[in-house]
Amino acid sequence: MSTTVSEPDVAAHHEASWRAGLKDGMPPLFGIVAWGLVVGVAMVKSGLTMMQALGMTLVVFAGSAQLAALPLIAAAAPIWVIFVTAVVVNLRFVIFAALLAPHFSRLPVLQRFLYGFGTGDLTTALYLQRFPSEKPEAGKLSYLRGLLYPNWIAWQAGSIAGIFLGSAVPAEWGLGFAGTLAIVCITVPMVATRPALFGALLAGVTAVLAHALPYKLGLLAAVIVGMVGAMVVEAQIERRKAANV
Secondary structure, three states, rough: OOOOOOOOOOOOHHHHHHHHHHHHHOOOHHHHHHHHHHHHHHHHHHHOHHHHHHHHHHOOOOOOHHHHHHHHOOOOOHHHHHHHHHHHHHHHEEEEEHHHHHHOOOHHHEEEEEEEEHHHHHHHHHHHHHHHOOOOOOOOHHHHHHHHHHHHHHHHHHHHHHHHOOOOOOHOOOOHHHHHHHHHHHHHHHOOOOOOOOOOHHHHHHHOOOOOOOOHHHHHHHHHHHHHHHHHHHHHHHHHHHHHO
């Protein structure tokens, strides 16, 4: 007589995993609040009204794309330029989605969409560290929720505070430079491999050389060139590894 063992329900609430997600996601929250504060102030300083800025932070929920789009909005760039720039800057989320999709393929489409919307760089990295395997395990969704909810609240709290404080902050404080420093602080820890380092350096050189392009298209060019360069280097490394096997 054979018995059928049912697979664990990844969507069922798992208290231990929920608490583990909260604990693991807590350390970066201060930085996320600070990053959101900078973006919130930048939105107001770029000429957006308070309602427009609130709408952007609630709907877009992507600091790098927001900062990339703001100078284009201020320069009255064509909508397609703003849209394409934001999409290219956030192409990494396609990779995140591809990595997470097998873990939650049985969830309803709407739930997958909502959890995908709330997932960011740090939450994806922390989740995959805990659950590197795609096989069903109890507590997967509870752990992800424990990461996502505080992360979303911290970002919105910082961003909304920045929006309300934006009109009171003097222009001479140099918030544009503060935003650049915030991006550098997020980017540097991610440049941990040779392809990533090469791509970052290539993107930096391209951005400087293409600085004079209209509508800040130099940024778009730098992102594309950096990504292509990193992929070429990674492909070469993989070919060398295969040749040495």
